[in-house]
Amino acid sequence: MLYQRSSQLFAEAEKVIPGGVNSPVRAFKAVGGTPIFVKSAQGAYLYDEDGNRLIDYINSWGPMILGHAYPPVVNAVIEKAKLGTSFGMPTALETEIAALAVKMVPNIDKIRFVNSGTEACMSAIRLARGYTKKDKIIKFAGCYHGHSDSFLIQAGSGAVTFGTPNSPGVTAGTAKDTLLARYNDLKNISDLIEGNQNEIAAIIIEPVAGNMGCIPPNKGYLEGLRKLCTDNDILLIFDEVMTGFRLAKGGVQELFNIKADIVTFGKVIGGGLPVGAFAARAEIMNYLAPLGPVYQAGTLSGNPLAMAAGLAMLKALNEDESIFKRLEEKTAYLETGIRKVLTANNVLFTINRVGSMISVHFDATPVTDFQSAARGDNEKFKKFFHGLLQEGIYIAPSAYETWFLTDALTYEDLDFTIDAIDKVSSTL
Numbered sequence: 001m002l003y004q005r006s007s008q009l010f011a012e013a014e015k016v017i018p019g020g021v022n023s024p025v026r027a028f029k030a031v032g033g034t035p036i037f038v039k040s041a042q043g044a045y046l047y048d049e050d051g052n053r054l055i056d057y058i059n060s061w062g063p064m065i066l067g068h069a070y071p072p073v074v075n076a077v078i079e080k081a082k083l084g085t086s087f088g089m090p091t092a093l094e095t096e097i098a099a100l101a102v103k104m105v106p107n108i109d110k111i112r113f114v115n116s117g118t119e120a121c122m123s124a125i126r127l128a129r130g131y132t133k134k135d136k137i138i139k140f141a142g143c144y145h146g147h148s149d150s151f152l153i154q155a156g157s158g159a160v161t162f163g164t165p166n167s168p169g170v171t172a173g174t175a176k177d178t179l180l181a182r183y184n185d186l187k188n189i190s191d192l193i194e195g196n197q198n199e200i201a202a203i204i205i206e207p208v209a210g211n212m213g214c215i216p217p218n219k220g221y222l223e224g225l226r227k228l229c230t231d232n233d234i235l236l237i238f239d240e241v242m243t244g245f246r247l248a249k250g251g252v253q254e255l256f257n258i259k260a261d262i263v264t265f266g267k268v269i270g271g272g273l274p275v276g277a278f279a280a281r282a283e284i285m286n287y288l289a290p291l292g293p294v295y296q297a298g299t300l301s302g303n304p305l306a307m308a309a310g311l312a313m314l315k316a317l318n319e320d321e322s323i324f325k326r327l328e329e330k331t332a333y334l335e336t337g338i339r340k341v342l343t344a345n346n347v348l349f350t351i352n353r354v355g356s357m358i359s360v361h362f363d364a365t366p367v368t369d370f371q372s373a374a375r376g377d378n379e380k381f382k383k384f385f386h387g388l389l390q391e392g393i394y395i396a397p398s399a400y401e402t403w404f405l406t407d408a409l410t411y412e413d414l415d416f417t418i419d420a421i422d423k424v425s426s427t428l
C-alpha cells in the first residue's frame with residue numbers, strides 16, 4: 001500500500017502545526033515514517049487520503065466502540081446542529097444524559113460534564129483536595145490521566161514514548177505534590193501512605209491500565225487499595241476515561257465490584273465528540289461551585305452537539321447488553337488467533353487482555369507494571385506496526401498502547417487480521 005498523499009499532507013502540516021499534529025502520538029515518532037491522513041471512516045474501517053482502506057484497531061483511542069459514523073450518533077448531531085450549536089445556558093439534554101450516566105454507573109449520584117478526559121481528571125483531583133483539605137496525590141508510573149501539570153510525572157503512552165516523562169514547564173512545586181507509585185504493588189502504596197501521614201488527598205488509578213499496554217490489576221489489588229484509602233481518609237479516584245462504558249456499562253466499578261469515591265470519564269461517553277465527565281456521590285459533588293467552594297467551569301461544557309452524541313452512544317450501550325458480550329467474544333477470538341500464529345512463528349510475546357482492550361508485548365515475561373511493559377522489544381514492534389500497515393491494518397503507533405476493538409468488526413475482519421499477523425510475524 002502507498003501512503004504518498006499522506007506524506008505530502010504531513011509535510012504541509014509541519015509548516016503550520018508543531019510536529020504536524022495536534023496530539024503528539026499521532027506523529028509516528030515512536031515507529032518512524034509519516035502519519036496517515038484520514039479522509040473518512042465507516043464502521044470498522046478508515047479510508048485515507050491515498051484511497052487505502054484500513055481495519056481500525058484504535059477507534060479514535062476508544063470512543064468509536066460501535067464503529068465509525070454510527071448512524072444514531074451522526075443523526076443526533078445533525079439534528080441538534082440545526083437548532084443552534086452552543087448557548088452557554090442550561091439545556092434539558094444535559095439532565096437527560098446525566099440521569100442516564102448516573103443510572104448506568106454504580107455508586108455515583110451526580111456527574112459534571114467537561115470537554116476532555118484531561119479536564120475531568122484535573123477537576124477530580126482539585127475536588128478531592130478541596131474536599132479532604134489535603135494536598136498530595138498518588139499516581140502510578142505508566143498511568144496517564146491527561147496532560148495537566150500534576151499528572152505529567154511518568155505518564156504512559158505519548159509522554160513515555162517521547163522520553164519526557166517530566167515535561168519542562170511543570171514546576172517543581174507542582175511535582176512535589178504528586179507521589180509516584182508502582183502499579184500492582186500494594187506494599188509500595190502502604191509505604192507511601194505511612195511516609196506522608198494525613199497529607200494524601202487521593203490516589204488516582206486506571207483500574208485497568210491502558211496507557212502502558214493493557215495491564216489488569218492483580219487479584220485483590222483494587223480491593224487492597226480501597227481498604228487503604230478507607231482506613232486513611234484518602235479518596236480513591238478511578239480514571240475510567242478508557243474503561244468507562246467500554247469494559248461494562250458501569251465500567252470497572254461494575255466489572256470487579258469495587259467502589260471508587262470519584263470516577264472520571266472521557267472517550268466513549270462523548271461518542272466521538274469532545275466530552276469528559278467526573279462523578280461521585282452527592283456529598284462529594286456538592287463541594288463543587290456553585291453549591292460548594294471548589295471552582296470548576298467551562299464555556300462549552302455540556303455543549304448540545306457533544307451531549308447529543310454522548311446520549312445517543314450511552315442509550316445504545318444501555319439498551320443492548322449483548323454489545324459487551326459480543327465485544328468480549330470477538331476480542332477473545334482475536335487473542336486466540338494471535339497467540340496461535342505468534343507461537344507458530346517462534347516470536348516471544350505476552351498478550352494482556354481485559355474485555356475489548358488488548359495489547360501485544362514482544363517479551364515473554366509477564367507485563368504487570370510500567371517497568372515490565374518497558375522491557376518489550378521496540379524494534380520488533382516497529383517492524384510489526386509497519387508490516388501490518390502494509391496489510392491494511394491500523395494499530396496504535398506506539399508499543400505502549402492498547403488496541404480498542406469495535407463491535408463493527410466482523411469475524412472476517414478478525415480472520416484477515418490474524419492471517420496478516422501470521423504473515424508479518426514470520427518476518428520478525
Ligand SMILES: *Cc1c(COP(=O)(O)O)cnc(C)c1O
Pocket residue numbers: 115116117118119121144145146147206210211239240241242266267276
Ligand atoms: C485518554 C485518557 C485521558 C485523557 O483524555 P483526553 O480526552 O485525551 O484529555 C485520561 N485518562 C485516561 C485513562 C486516558 O486514557
